[in-house]
Amino acid sequence: MNLKVQIGLKSQIEALLLLGGEDIKLKELSKFFNISQGKLVEILLELKEERKGTGINIEIDGENIYLVTNPLCGEIVNSFFNQETKPKKLSPAALETLSIIAYHQPITKSEIEAIRGVSVDRIIQNIEEKKFIRNCGKKESIGRPNLYEVTDKFLGYLGINSVEELPDYAKIKEKINGRNEN
CATH class of the missing domain: 1.10.10.10 (Winged helix-like DNA-binding domain superfamily/Winged helix DNA-binding domain)
Known part of the structure; x- marks a missing residue:
């Protein structure tokens, strides 16, 4: 049969x-x-x-x-498999770079560097290896630089499902600028 x-x-x-x-x-x-x-x-x-x-x-x-x-599910997976080492925390520079990418994606490395004011070569390499960002294409400009965006893995690291769940950048900037004026 x-x-x-x-x-x-x-x-x-x-x-x-x-x-x-x-x-x-x-x-x-x-x-x-x-x-x-x-x-x-x-x-x-x-x-x-x-x-x-x-x-x-x-x-x-x-x-x-x-x-x-x-x-x-990362915490429960790590807990079940009794991993001796916890996932490394991200450096402030990596978090800042990831924030810039999340709020301005798709964005090129040179655009990130213009915002941060420092080179991000090593940081981009590290967060790309962690699969927190990905190359999502090429910018139609001289040299056709890579465009980057955050991944679902990074969103999961933050405990959110989409970039729409990130705090409103304009409101945060407004509050910070308001404090600096006082």
């Missing part, structure tokens, strides 16, 4: 992502399922939204697609 269970495309994609690790490419999945990359991205974004409140999330990083644990 040959039982062939029909399973939906979303479920098939999830199964491949689970087993594929970080090696699954958008182009490969598109070709395998014989659908356009645009349609695949649409399906992946739906899946990402559906999984938002679960322990496993979908991360789309340029051409790579993979499953990650929900950053909001």
Whole structure:
């Protein structure tokens, strides 16, 4: 007896992502399922939204697609696996750089440096390695510099789901400027 269970495309994609690790490419999945990359991205974004409140999330990083644990579950995961070392806290410089990116994204490294007044080469490298930011394209200007944006992992580190949940930058700036005038 040959039982062939029909399973939906979303479920098939999830199964491949689970087993594929970080090696699954958008182009490969598109070709395998014989659908356009645009349609695949649409399906992946739906899946990402559906999984938002679960322990496993979908991360789309340029051409790579993979499953990650929900950053909001980080404390419980660390607790269960009894990790001896806690995740390192971010330096004030890294937090400042991440704040600039979060409020001004997409933004180039030189634009961040203009705001901070110092080089951010090493900081960008470190927070990119932590997957708190990602390269989200190129700016249409001389040299075509990389554009950066914060990731869901960074938002999870802050305990929020979207940049819209960040405090209102204009109100904070207004309060700070008001205090400095008094």
